[in-house]
Amino acid sequence: MIKHPHHSFVQHKDSFTQNDSFIMRNNLITFILCTLIVASSCTSKNKINTASTTEVKEQVATSIAESIKEAPAPAQSTVIQQLKAAGNLYGDTQCFDKAALGYVVLYAPTEVPVFNERLHAAGMYTYFEKNKKDGVQTIYISKQPRLEFQTFIDTLQQKYPDFYKELSFIHDADSALIDVLKVDKEELQHGGIAYVFDKDGKELFSLDDYLCQGEKLQNIYQHFYPSDLKFTEAASKIETGKMVPPELNTYFADYLGKQNVLITFYPAPLSHSCSIQMGQLSEFAVDNLESKKLKVLAISIGNQEQVDAWGTHQPIDGIELVADSLGLISNAFDSILTEANGTIYSDRTVFLIDKTGIVRYINKDYDVGADLDILEEEIKKL
Numbered sequence: 001m002i003k004h005p006h007h008s009f010v011q012h013k014d015s016f017t018q019n020d021s022f023i024m025r026n027n028l029i030t031f032i033l034c035t036l037i038v039a040s041s042c043t044s045k046n047k048i049n050t051a052s053t054t055e056v057k058e059q060v061a062t063s064i065a066e067s068i069k070e071a072p073a074p075a076q077s078t079v080i081q082q083l084k085a086a087g088n089l090y091g092d093t094q095c096f097d098k099a100a101l102g103y104v105v106l107y108a109p110t111e112v113p114v115f116n117e118r119l120h121a122a123g124m125y126t127y128f129e130k131n132k133k134d135g136v137q138t139i140y141i142s143k144q145p146r147l148e149f150q151t152f153i154d155t156l157q158q159k160y161p162d163f164y165k166e167l168s169f170i171h172d173a174d175s176a177l178i179d180v181l182k183v184d185k186e187e188l189q190h191g192g193i194a195y196v197f198d199k200d201g202k203e204l205f206s207l208d209d210y211l212c213q214g215e216k217l218q219n220i221y222q223h224f225y226p227s228d229l230k231f232t233e234a235a236s237k238i239e240t241g242k243m244v245p246p247e248l249n250t251y252f253a254d255y256l257g258k259q260n261v262l263i264t265f266y267p268a269p270l271s272h273s274c275s276i277q278m279g280q281l282s283e284f285a286v287d288n289l290e291s292k293k294l295k296v297l298a299i300s301i302g303n304q305e306q307v308d309a310w311g312t313h314q315p316i317d318g319i320e321l322v323a324d325s326l327g328l329i330s331n332a333f334d335s336i337l338t339e340a341n342g343t344i345y346s347d348r349t350v351f352l353i354d355k356t357g358i359v360r361y362i363n364k365d366y367d368v369g370a371d372l373d374i375l376e377e378e379i380k381k382l
Contacts, residue, residue, distance in 0.1 A: 285318025
């Protein structure tokens with residue numbers, strides 16, 4: 001599912017050491033040359049030994065020539081160095097000169113009108129930049145027309161100055177960075193591509209069709225901040241037509257068995273597809289709050305800071321956002337996914353429970369678009 005990269009804006013340490021050794025070797029050779037010339041000149045009668053001096057010069061010249069042939073070629077410029085050299089940098093213009101855990105570079109999609117640049121900026125800022133010393137530097141690249149890009153930058157400066165101050169933005173007006181990053185232009189049209197680099201500029205992996213999806217956002221976040229959560233199989237099985245297992249009432253005792261409840265799990269706060277899901281659920285919550293006495297709970301493995309930012313930048317009228325930072329609720333409802341690389345996040349699932357505590361509808365593979373009408377019909381049956 002993923003590939004891996006990271007890199008640096010300074011010359012690689014190994015390359016510097018080799019070059020330094022080369023210079024020291026040449027200095028030593030020069031010193032020996034001078035010493036031998038002086039020695040060969042000082043005969044007992046202070047006569048110059050021309051033949052000896054010539055031989056020494058030839059030997060040293062040969063050694064120098066051989067040393068030059070053996071000198072390592074200069075290290076090729078890393079992608080991060082090339083991004084730094086590209087110019088057209090806005091926001092945090094010092095991002096390449098700071099100590100960092102690594103770099104996240106997003107080349108924004110070119111033909112996806114639903115891509116939300118503001119939401120992406122909010123996600124990158126909250127996950128990687130806010131209140132983090134020597135954190136992950138995030139760089140957003142766009143080739144959109146100059147006027148559109150400038151409007152985006154102006155909006156950030158005026159309405160979201162913290163985003164603008166901490167994030168970095170590059171306008172790739174001539175598309176030169178597409179070749180630098182070896183961007184798949186077809187993928188770029190669909191959802192953009194996220195590249196992840198280590199602190200030395202080595203590319204670790206990339207995520208095609210990024211589109212600020214929660215699953216992919218968690219992949220990047222947990223690469224730099226690994227999760228140590230461990231889970232066992234859920235103790236109770238939730239089944240349609242049966243009562244909610246009593247042990248699950250402890251999580252939502254104020255609602256379960258007292259009113260209709262819609263519980264939904266989603267991969268990550270501040271992600272694109274989750275944003276669509278929250279928008280739909282907000283409409284359900286508002287429309288059915290009175291008539292169906294419906295309580296809507298949205299839960300994800302995310303810390304409180306991420307969830308609070310989600311509430312600030314996402315319409316959530318009628319929804320209660322729950323930060324399941326330890327994953328206990330997600331695991332209890334069998335709504336945990338662990339990828340092969342160890343990334344853990346809440347699965348996209350839905351549980352509709354009536355006011356008597358009976359489970360009316362379960363969808364363990366909820367599709368934000370395709371399953372919307374089905375969920376709406378189930379709510380109407382309450």
